[in-house]
Amino acid sequence: MTTNGIVAGIIANLVIVEVDGPVSQNEICYIKLGNTRLMAEVIKIIGKNAYVQVFESTRNLKVGDTVEFAGHMLEVSLGPGILSKNYDGLQNDLDKMKGVFLKRGDYTNPLENDKKWGFQPLAKVGDMVEAGFWLGEVKENWMAHKIMVPFKFTGKFTIKSLAPKGEYTILDTIAVLNDSDGKEYNVSMMQKWPVKLAIKAFKHKPRPSKMMETGIRCIDSLNPIVEGGTGFTPGPFGTGKTVLQHALSKHAEADMIVVAACGERANEVVDIFTEFPLLDDPRTGRKLMERTTIIANTSNMPVAAREASVYTAMTIAEYYRSMGLKILLLADSTSRWAQALREMSNRMEELPGPDAYPMDLPAIISNFYSRAGFVQLNNGKTGSITFIGAVSPAGGNLKEPVTESTKKAARCFYALSQQRADSKRYPAVDPIDSYSKYLEYDEFKEYLFQNISPDWLEKLLYAKNLLIRGKEAYEQINILGDDGVPIDYHLRYWKSEVFDFVILQQDAFDEIDSSTPIKRQKYMMDKVINLIKDSYEFETFDDVNKYFRRVINLLKQMNYSEFESADFKKFEVELEQILNERRVAQLA
Amino acid sequence: METQAFQKIYTKINQITKATCSLSAKGVGYDELAIIHGRLAQVVKIIGDNVTLQVFSGTEGIPTNAEVVFLGKAPSLKVSDDLAGRFFNAFGEPIDGGPAVEGEEIEIGGPSVNPVQRMKPSNMIFTGIAGIDMNNSLVTGQKIPFFADPDQPYNQVMAIVALRAKADKIILGGMGLTNDDYLFYKNVFDNAGALDRIISFVNTTDDPPVERLLIPDMALTAAEYFAVQKNETVLVLLTDMTLYADALSIVSNRMDQIPSKDSMPGSLYSDLAKIYEKAVQFPSGGSITIIAVTTLSGGDITHAIPDNTGYITEGQLFLRRDTEIAKVIVDPFRSLSRLKQNVIGKDTRADHGQVMNAAIKLYAEAANAKTKLENGFDLTDFDERSLDYAKEYSHDLLAIDVNISGEEMLDTAWNLFKKYFTQAEVGIKKEFSDKYWPKD
Ligand SMILES: Nc1ncnc2c1ncn2[C@@H]1O[C@H](COP(=O)(O)OP(=O)(O)OP(=O)(O)O)[C@@H](O)[C@H]1O
Ligand SMILES: [Mg+2]
Secondary structure, eight states: OOOEEEEEEEETTEEEEEESSOOOTTEEEEEEETTEEEEEEEEEEETTEEEEEESSOOTTOBTTOEEEEEEEEOEEEESTTOTTOEEOTTOOBGGGOOSSBOOTTOOOOSSOSSOOEEEEEOSOTTOEEOTTOEEEEEEETTEEEEEEOOTTOOSOEEEEEEOOSEEEOTTSEEEEEEETTOOEEEEESOEEEETTSOOOOSSBOOOOOSBOOOSOHHHHTTSOOBTTOEEEEEOOTTSSHHHHHHHHHHHSOOSEEEEEEESSOHHHHHHHHHHTTTSBOTTTSSBGGGGEEEEEEOTTSOHHHHHHHHHHHHHHHHHHHTTTOEEEEEEETHHHHHHHHHHHHHHTTOOBOGGGOBTTHHHHHHHHHTTOEEEEOTTSOEEEEEEEEEEOOGGGOSSSHHHHHHHHHOSEEOOBOHHHHHTTOSSOBOTTTOEEGGGGOHHHHHHIIIIIOTTHHHHHHHHHHHHHHHHHHHHHHHHHOGGGSOHHHHHHHHHHHHHIIIIIOOOTTSTTTTOOOHHHHHHHHHHHHHHHHSEEOOSSHHHHHHHHHHHHHHHHHHHHSOTTSHHHHHHHHHHHHHHHHHEEEOOO | OOOOTTSOEEOOEEEEOSSEEEEEOSSOBTTOEEEETTEEEEEEEEETTEEEEEETTOOTTOOTTOOEEEOSSOOEEEESGGGTTOEEOTTSOBOSSOOOOOSEEEESSOOOBOGGGOOOOOOEEOOSOHHHHTTSOEETTOEEEEEEOTTSOHHHHHHHHHHHTTOSEEEEEEEEEOHHHHHHHHHHHHHTTOGGGEEEEEEETTSOGGGGGGHHHHHHHHHHIIIIISOOEEEEEEEOHHHHHHHHHHHHHHTTOOBOGGGOBTTHHHHHHHHHTTOEEOTTSOEEEEEEEEEOSTTOTTSHHHHHHHHHSSEEEEEEEETTTTEEEEOTTTOEETTGGGTTTTTSOTTHHHHHHHHHHHHHHHHHHHHHHHTTOOOOHHHHHHHHHHHHHIIIIIBTTOOOOHHHHHHHHHHHHHHHOOHHHHTOOHHHHHHHSOOO
16 A cells, blocks of 8 residues: 655745655655656655655746655666666766656656567576676677666575566566575566665675776876776865866776766766766777766756766666776766755755764765675675765865865865865866875775886885975075075975976876876876986076976976977977986986 | 636645645646735645645735636746837736736747757847957857956946847846846836847846745746847847846755755756756847846855856956046956857957957966065066056946947057067967057
8 A cells, every 4th residue: 555645835945744644754655746757756754755856957846736755765777778877866867758858756767668679598597696786788889788687686595587688678578587486586687775865785895995097187097996996086166176087087997987977067977978978098999978977957957856966976886886897987966965955954954063064974974975885796706885075165275074074085085176276286286285095095005006107106206205395495495595495405406396287287188188097197107207307407496496397397298298298208308308408416 | 816716726825834835636737826815826746635825925925725726827928029128027917007918828938049049149149348349359149247245337238238239129128136236227218229139037126025036037027029020130038137146045945955055056057057058049040139237245256156057157347446546447366258169259350369368468467566565565667567558447447437449449558569568478369460560
């Protein structure tokens, strides 16, 4: 028997429903408004009153309108066909909607029910299986999409029958499983999972240790992130959070990218829609869109669905991680998600925490970040979700609840600085304030030693120190004047500027400079660190200044040229000549 | 707004606050309009039979036995081609003495465009103001505000931009506009012979502030009609969005909502985003571009209104008085058009991007030199040159009275580079320096 109810009160998208039976927290219900059904989620229950947040505008809704409860939480459909899709926050396929404008209650199928997929069994009849076990696979774009025992199945099962190699739809039964009591269950290629719960079908979550190459130098060469790591990018408006997220989604070494456009601009999603189908993924030779799924719940779309959108994205990432894939999950911006929570909490007249955010905000954020990570699956294979969230602090002040809570949850901190953005030093990631906790992990240090180069970490730490010393010198010069300090201070400052301009700054809109493979990063890092370690002789501080501008200019020309091309080498020769003009002692 | 015979009339109001009245009523829809004591009001809360109305013009003098009639619809606007050339108040009623406009009645504040139905904005709007075209190129379908102190000539600049923009329709949404400014716009548009392309929705300082809340949605409903149904390029001017936000906070305070930063409602971001996100480029050629004004108090952009705006819009334009040249300029450091990369080097010459960046970096060098000078330090030869450069750059390219073409502005910049610097100091990709560095 399903529970029904009637509308008893309306305050914007918070609706009070008087119910005639049992309801559960986070249960989904549908409010009937004429011929449309508005989806809503239970967020509080007091006696007979269920408080629901409606995922749509409540305009024209009346007291007395009828409500039907669905008996389950907000769920997503998981199966082949998710790659390359554009979904809203509730996983409606945006491309299947008719008309220019979104219509209330227009819920579309996230997958295709009649499309046939070439199924290849991976298990055999009689196998003992459990949730997440790979029964077979289909080819989705370029990847082997594993068909798994549904995550909702608890305990052990035996495979009673398994479909042979062939073409099936997502609704066809491809396996029949027996539980220990001999009860039979049909399994198809599609399953559902409630987004607010983490998918835990894996053996364990070891500490991550492999570097996730992003192609972004200020990350890889200074504060690298790992596969299965977490990071966040707080920054005032206009400092480059979205450009950085887009750059990551284009260039990062991942099998799949899930982009959650959460409460930000629609035009930024359009950028991805338009560019990604055209851009090549250098690793597969296919188009970037083929490894990308977009969850677009932009700022003008319903606020409650915005809150759901990050969970929808995370659940999709978890589903693909269970296939042994490397997923990069990006959310822009998690502050908008927190604000959606705040709006509802205020409407429910809850006791507010700092800045009127709900009291449990830190717990909600850390709970979400903890769903990312590197996992070992039950079959011994590994998968990962690397999560990088943008944070938009009010007034650019990092001492606000969302930034502070996120800082406790995420392990990499990429602080975008207003000052750097103003002087167009992009990406504006502050090299001194930012950090990667992974640099402290012994297993990660070992990885760098073995896989990048034995002295990578040493160089990286040297660079960090160089930047701090450069900044100190700059401050002294500003206080005492150009003439008031020894020439050595100028030298120190300009050496840090070389590193800043050549390694840290990177033009996201230049075809070549926008992404730097690790091999090239290593080459440039060696080149720059070596020339910084060399000694030079100058008569006046003005000479230092002029000289290093020339050095920087040539190194930048190298950055803009194809790696190891004729141009690249020509600039390099020219650079050596300049270096020889002033160099007195060269590093061995 | 007449009441009709079959409508039930309520006469028992049980609660009155500064902005709201509550009464017992049945069958009322959320967001529905009502007339209370001859004033327009809107349903903002329903709990059981108890309905709370927000009265746009305020509740002064409303008695507990006032007549209340519900209109059975949300605020709406009748749209047709006849809107062109007309002036309306916040309720969409003519204020120019002309007849009411007939047409399809559309509820304002309607649904959002499906993101997959949008097109990437990629047509540059040339304004002739090089401070905008070169450093902060505007694009159709963009939303961008002027962040301005009240004493800056933002209305003048906005009017110039509007007239040079070659839009099919210009829709002015005036909120808390002084009568003088209202007449300024009217005259400028009239003198340019553009009145038939203009539609205005105006709430002046004489009108009740809460009425302003309807202005952006009215203006944008009209804009959607022309952009979607007529495939026109529509430019919407919204001034002053700070006064709009102030009206939001008045309402939420009076409804006892918990304020967040700067006594603004916690939903400020979503409220503003719903308006600005109406800016769109459609594949059919129609577009809505929004240029707004957000006045600052004491230049503080960390205040909740400009801060939330900055997070929503695609950049912002700052005006500043440059005392060196005694002119108002478009500040190149603080201004930013986020969509400029969609058109730079595409709708403009290939060297545009690099020239823009180099010119600004050198201007920044001058700012550093100036600080040094003020602190009493000696300047290097490079410092001296950058200071001279900055003056000319500001005068020839940043001042708001500049009116030149896209090619001219780039050539002007190259000439300035050559006049004051070496190629290495400018640091532009060699392929461009080879081509554009002025020959002797
Ligand atoms: N790496 C980069 N290279 C070149 N330009 C950049 C880079 N990063 C940012 N920019 C410039 O800064 C502008 C703003 O960047 P972006 O939109 O990413 O800011 P944001 O931090 O996401 O702002 P908001 O919080 O308002 O969304 C871009 O439009 C671009 O002009
Ligand atoms: Mg952004």
